[in-house]
Every structure is written in structure tokens, then in C-alpha cells.
Amino acid sequence: DGGITQSPKYLFRKEGQNVTLSCEQNLNHDAMYWYRQDPGQGLRLIYYSQIVNDFQKGDIAEGYSVSREKKESFPLTVTSAQKNPTAFYLCASSTISTNEKLFFGSGTQLSVL
Amino acid sequence: RKEVEQDPGPFNVPEGATVAFNCTYSNSASQSFFWYRQDCRKEPKLLMSVYSSGNEDGRFTAQLNRASQYISLLIRDSKLSDSATYLCVVNKGSSYKLIFGSGTRLLVRP
Numbered sequence: 001d002g003g004i005t006q007s008p009k010y011l012f013r014k015e016g017q018n019v020t021l022s023c024e025q026n027l028n029h030d031a032m033y034w035y036r037q038d039p040g041q042g043l044r045l046i047y048y049s050q051i052v053n054d055f056q057k058g059d060i061a062e063g064y065s066v067s068r069e070k071k072e073s074f075p076l077t078v079t080s081a082q083k084n085p086t087a088f089y090l091c092a093s094s095t096i097s098t099n100e101k102l103f104f105g106s107g108t109q110l111s112v113l
Numbered sequence: 114r115k116e117v118e119q120d121p122g123p124f125n126v127p128e129g130a131t132v133a134f135n136c137t138y139s140n141s142a143s144q145s146f147f148w149y150r151q152d153c154r155k156e157p158k159l160l161m162s163v164y165s166s167g168n169e170d171g172r173f174t175a176q177l178n179r180a181s182q183y184i185s186l187l188i189r190d191s192k193l194s195d196s197a198t199y200l201c202v203v204n205k206g207s208s209y210k211l212i213f214g215s216g217t218r219l220l221v222r223p
Contacts, residue, residue: 042117043200045210045211048210088154102149102159
């Protein structure tokens with residue numbers, strides 16, 4: 001079955017530590033996205049990528065980094081510079097179109113120890 | 114002003130009721146509109162796209178009012194399983210970037 005897989009489901013970060021969230025899709029989608037969701041709030045875009053080896057900052061990119069070495073994979077690193085990393089992180093993918101439907105992974109809940 | 118605004122609710126309705134949510138957006142150049150459903154601690158899932166002429170999918174009806182810059186979602190004959198948060202999603206102006214509202218929570222009681 002085609003889909004988008006995020007791991008791990010839960011992740012704990014110590015102070016000063018970098019952590020990486022995994023996102024893999026086998027839908028052959030060109031575009032991939034990372035969103036952050038805080039309780040009671042909508043999704044905010046962190047980074048997005050439309051093509052391999054290229055990505056752009058979203059609205060809240062500070063303290064995060066990404067790579068897009070393969071079409072299927074778009075890992076997100078939460079660096080120590082992100083001072084408030086506790087949130088629900090969602091990865092999504094889509095085709096490139098003006099009326100695109102987003103397919104989401106099941107999310108990673110990141111908490112600080 | 115937020116780019117996409119929704120009443121957070123919760124809307125608490127009995128089974129079988131009809132309930133409607135509105136969502137307003139600030140950018141008149143927006144072209145793509147969607148309603149997503151999100152269950153607690155789960156990923157959002159597309160409920161329906163919203164077209165200019167309005168569209169219906171079973172018990173769900175979505176409408177777009179460009180003049181007043183709002184979209185609506187009507188749910189008829191509410192089921193317990195409709196309890197969720199409904200996210201309004203609009204593209205940012207003429208770009209493909211999507212802006213999510215903070216969601217409207219619906220609770221359907223027996």
C-alpha cells in the first residue's frame with residue numbers, strides 16, 4: 001500500500017541535543033512538507049521541498065534543518081537552537097498542482113526531558 | 114488579523130442535529146479551499162475540497178463565498194463518529210502554500 005511513514009511516534013529530547021524525525025513516502029510525490037502543531041492551534045509550515053536537493057523555509061524554520069537527498073525521504077532535524085521544541089510534528093506529501101491534496105504521516109510527538 | 118480564522122468551538126450537538134461551521138480568509142487572491150478532519154493526536158485527513166459552485170458529499174456540504182471571503186461546512190444528521198476537529202485550509206494568495214486554520218472542535222453526544 002502506498003503511503004507516508006513517520007518515525008518515531010514519540011521522541012524525547014534532552015537539553016542541547018539535536019534529534020532527527022524521519023519521513024518516508026512511496027507515493028512518488030514531488031513535494032514534501034514539515035508542519036508543527038501546538039495544542040489548540042493550526043498547523044504551521046516549517047520547511048518544504050518541491051524537488052530533490054532543493055528546499056525552502058516555511059514560516060517557522062528557525063531552529064530546524066532538513067535535507068532532501070532522495071525523492072522518498074525528507075528528514076527533519078530539531079536542533080538545540082529550537083528553544084521550544086515540544087509539539088506534534090506532521091510530515092506531508094503531495095503532487096505539484098494548484099489544487100493539491102496533502103497526504104499526512106501519522107505524526108511524531110516530541111517532548112523535552 | 115489571522116490569514117485563516119475559525120471559531121474554535123466546541124460545538125456540542127446531539128446525534129441527528131445539523132451543524133455548520135464558517136471560516137474566513139484574508140487573502141482575496143486565494144484559489145484553493147479545503148476542509149480537513151483531525152481526530153485527537155492523529156494526522157489531518159482531507160474531508161472535501163471546496164469549489165466555487167459549492168459541493169456535497171453525502172451528509173457534508175461545503176460552500177464558498179468569495180465576496181465575503183468565507184467558506185462553510187454543513188454537516189447533516191450528525192453521527193457520534195463525526196466528533197473531531199475540522200480544519201479550514203486555504204492556499205496563500207496565488208501560491209500553492211497552504212494555510213491552516215486552528216480548527217473547530219465538534220462534539221456529538223448521544
